[in-house]
């Protein structure tokens with residue numbers, strides 16, 4: 001049972017509402033060492049095996065159309081047809097083998113009966129039965145082998161089929177939707193349940209259910225047939241079932257303790273501290289400060305003292321849980337079960353005293369029954385278990401299909417944009433009308449009542465202190481988020497009414513917190529313009545304009561270099577003299593961390609090089625091609641990591657390349673850009689406090705002028 005079992009018991013509940021650990025009427029609290037475990041008590045109705053509550057039944061009903069869709073989907077994968085058919089045939093034959101064995105055992109009983117009656121053994125039958133049983137054994141082995149050969153490709157094909165579905169479902173989500181933890185959870189549960197893909201889990205569950213029914217029905221039929229003529233058969237069958245039944249009930253109870261809804265936390269501050277110290281000493285990221293701060297001795301002492309205070313309780317949750325379960329299992333009802341397991345033998349002995357003549361046949365019957373009741377009981381248990389969790393499993397199928405329809409928070413507009421593709425090349429006009437915005441869950445405004453207007457083709461620089469709202473303006477312009485209040489217009493039209501794809505095609509943005517994708521450098525630049533992502537010429541030109549071409553060429557794998565390899569190499573026990581493997585450096589530190597199995601890391605670039613790469617991607621999208629539909633360029637601190645000369649070059653290049661496109665920068669630096677700006681917006685505390693050209697703002701001697709003077713003085 002223990003941790004592993006508990007983890008696998010983590011059912012995907014369809015239960016609505018909230019889980020409140022404080023609610024003692026519904027939640028059971030247990031102290032396990034340093035841990036507090038809160039388990040939701042299951043409704044009584046659910047405890048009865050095979051009797052799903054109404055809610056479960058409704059879930060099941062809701063899921064059926066989706067299951068049918070899955071069946072059709074799987075059926076449409078032609079490459080799976082043969083595998084599916086073979087898998088099902090093997091499963092069905094395998095389910096019938098135990099019944100065949102049972103039948104042969106019944107035949108053995110018949111032989112005993114004949115031997116008792118006539119004092120002769122009917123040899124041909126004995127040989128047939130022995131041979132049959134041997135064939136059954138061989139057959140089981142062959143079936144298992146064949147099934148394992150089929151399972152691998154079948155599982156892989158189903159997984160591949162649904163990985164496209166899941167990729168597309170994730171790819172279409174916008175930022176606020178993707179950021180929502182509930183959506184993240186929905187996506188997680190749609191892809192995997194208990195480490196299995198939903199499609200494979202459902203398929204095996206359904207085929208398992210079918211084979212269980214076949215097994216149970218056929219075995220009971222044979223058992224009834226065999227025992228019909230045995231005088232002690234029914235009595236022995238009943239007494240043999242009782243201990244198995246008790247065992248099953250106990251098993252059910254332990255399982256239910258796992259609980260469908262549960263949560264564990266620790267309030268032990270020393271335990272928390274201990275874990276923090278372990279991270280601090282293990283993680284590479286802390287090593288520099290660890291060494292420079294001379295912390296080794298002090299922290300080791302702190303670790304010792306803390307460990308002493310926590311004592312024996314300092315175990316991980318699942319370890320502690322396993323211990324607790326084992327302890328509890330020992331003391332509970334075991335004695336009763338142990339005594340009852342002897343019950344069939346006692347009954348048999350009493351019957352033997354009463355009817356000594358039928359002792360031999362009774363003994364044979366008892367062995368047969370005892371052999372089979374155990375497997376049969378567990379087959380039935382599995383059946384009930386599956387009936388109990390069938391609703392859950394089928395609900396995951398519904399979730400799998402539903403993720404493709406998760407509504408995006410940012411609603412799509414209906415109007416095509418721009419009306420005139422040629423005109424857009426000479427820039428896009430922008431107007432903010434009393435725009436306010438507050439990030440979800442923050443309760444404070446990132447933008448407050450912001451209004452400004454930019455003509456087509458103007459260069460605008462937004463300046464202001466950290467957190468004043470500069471980046472937020474750019475995010476709202478590409479509808480990463482929508483304003484909480486107010487309106488944004490581009491070319492005089494409310495951006496909410498424009499088709500999102502059109503808007504985003506005409507606006508190019510380089511975010512301050514840009515990321516690089518775990519793809520090759522070539523792809524990282526290429527995806528800036530998906531329509532030309534295979535055009536090496538354009539990619540090279542974009543790299544040149546973004547200032548990244550030189551350092552990319554110097555990398556051993558050039559444009560094919562991965563900044564972060566998404567697939568790691570694995571190795572073990574490599575001698576310390578091995579400096580590189582597969583053309584990449586061996587990371588012994590990682591190796592130690594992962595316990596002799598580890599992986600190679602990534603190619604590191606400097607912050608400035610990373611920024612040049614991001615710029616190259618933006619250039620790929622906006623300036624490399626003449627046919628680019630982009631009419632507005634947004635740059636959030638594009639030079640923050642560049643050296644002064646690179647920054648200077650970049651701004652000159654940008655001014656040359658933009659043609660007559662509208663351009664908006666967010667920046668902390670005054671001068672280089674602001675002097676050339678048509679409009680400067682000076683922001684502070686979520687709103688625009690000054691606006692105008694460089695000269696106008698200097699003349700008005702406000703905040704902009706003050707900071708400009710501060711920066712200028714630094715160079716005097």
Ligand SMILES: Nc1ncnc2c1ncn2[C@@H]1O[C@H](COP(=O)(O)OP(=O)(O)OP(=O)(O)O)[C@@H](O)[C@H]1O
Nearest residue numbers: 439442446464465466467468469470471472473512
């Ligand atoms: N994703 C987010 N979730 C919650 N709050 C955010 C988020 N992004 C920004 N904020 C908050 O919104 C406010 C404005 O942030 P914004 O990034 O627009 O400022 P900025 O002027 O660009 O700052 P910087 O100069 O540091 O880049 C800040 O108070 C910030 O903490």
